[in-house]
Amino acid sequence: MPPLNLGNSQPKVPLNADLAWRTTADRATETILFFDFDGTLAPVADDPTQVQPAPKVLAAIEALARVVRRVAIVSARPVEFLREHFDGLPGVDLYGLYGLEHSHSGGPTVTEPAALPWVPTMAELADLARAELPPGTLVEYKRLSVALHWRTAPHLAATVEEWGHAQAERLGLRVQVGRMVLEVKPPVDRDKGMVIDELVQGVGGAWYFGDDVSDIKAFAALRARAAADPDFLGVCVAVANPETGHEVAEAADLTIDSPAALGDFLTAAAHHLR
Numbered sequence: 246m247p248p249l250n251l252g253n254s255q256p257k258v259p260l261n262a263d264l265a266w267r268t269t270a271d272r273a274t275e276t277i278l279f280f281d282f283d284g285t286l287a288p289v290a291d292d293p294t295q296v297q298p299a300p301k302v303l304a305a306i307e308a309l310a311r312v313v314r315r316v317a318i319v320s321a322r323p324v325e326f327l328r329e330h331f332d333g334l335p336g337v338d339l340y341g342l343y344g345l346e347h348s349h350s351g352g353p354t355v356t357e358p359a360a361l362p363w364v365p366t367m368a369e370l371a372d373l374a375r376a377e378l379p380p381g382t383l384v385e386y387k388r389l390s391v392a393l394h395w396r397t398a399p400h401l402a403a404t405v406e407e408w409g410h411a412q413a414e415r416l417g418l419r420v421q422v423g424r425m426v427l428e429v430k431p432p433v434d435r436d437k438g439m440v441i442d443e444l445v446q447g448v449g450g451a452w453y454f455g456d457d458v459s460d461i462k463a464f465a466a467l468r469a470r471a472a473a474d475p476d477f478l479g480v481c482v483a484v485a486n487p488e489t490g491h492e493v494a495e496a497a498d499l500t501i502d503s504p505a506a507l508g509d510f511l512t513a514a515a516h517h518l519r
């Protein structure tokens with residue numbers, strides 16, 4: 246395991262994953278575990294509706310949720326999608342659409358009020374995308390965002406990106422780039438970093454697992470919390486992939502090879518914390 250990269254500061258204890266979990270065990274009830282979904286807990290698929298968590302992941306999360314303060318899934322997916330996989334797991338909170346909506350422990354979905362007026366705009370944008378973008382583009386309408394995927398037609402990348410940026414400018418929306426996807430979102434200040442920043446105030450430690458560039462903001466939120474409090478343990482874990490893996494791994498303390506490997510890593514972690 247490489248040493249923990251704590252930015253410009255000297256690495257502090259713990260120096261590797263085993264030590265990090267042992268340190269976490271001492272403060273498990275004061276620790277939050279954050280997970281991105283796609284590409285982290287679940288391998289990316291050509292059809293985003295067919296994505297399933299990797300083996301062992303759900304069982305490990307269920308075991309971890311029993312011993313830590315909270316588990317939170319922080320995803321670009323809507324909460325309703327995440328519910329299909331995590332509903333019924335006590336102690337698991339769902340943050341969808343980069344935090345524009347959330348559900349605590351199976352409770353109702355709460356939407357960021359500032360985003361609600363944008364629902365009709367996003368629906369119209371999804372219709373327009375289906376009408377105007379070339380075949381091979383996959384348009385995923387998510388109520389408060391529209392994701393434009395080109396995974397099965399990589400040659401369309403430039404066309405889709407240009408169209409998405411132009412529409413965002415025309416409608417006053419924002420753009421989030423991901424792995425072979427561009428998302429158009431309401432101009433509401435909410436991202437993974439802001440979600441993490443709010444939730445880690447007052448806790449003793451947090452781990453964040455992610456694979457994409459939007460997860461780097463979450464890493465930064467953990468770094469900021471750790472910089473403000475030397476007793477806080479923040480661990481940033483990248484899940485490797487061929488598209489953004491290098492950039493995300495550079496920003497992380499540890500890198501895991503794949504969602505399947507993360508299933509094994511979390512299973513071992515659950516033993517550490519038991």
Ligand SMILES: [Mg+2]
Pocket residue numbers: 281282283284285455456457
């Ligand atoms: Mg992801």
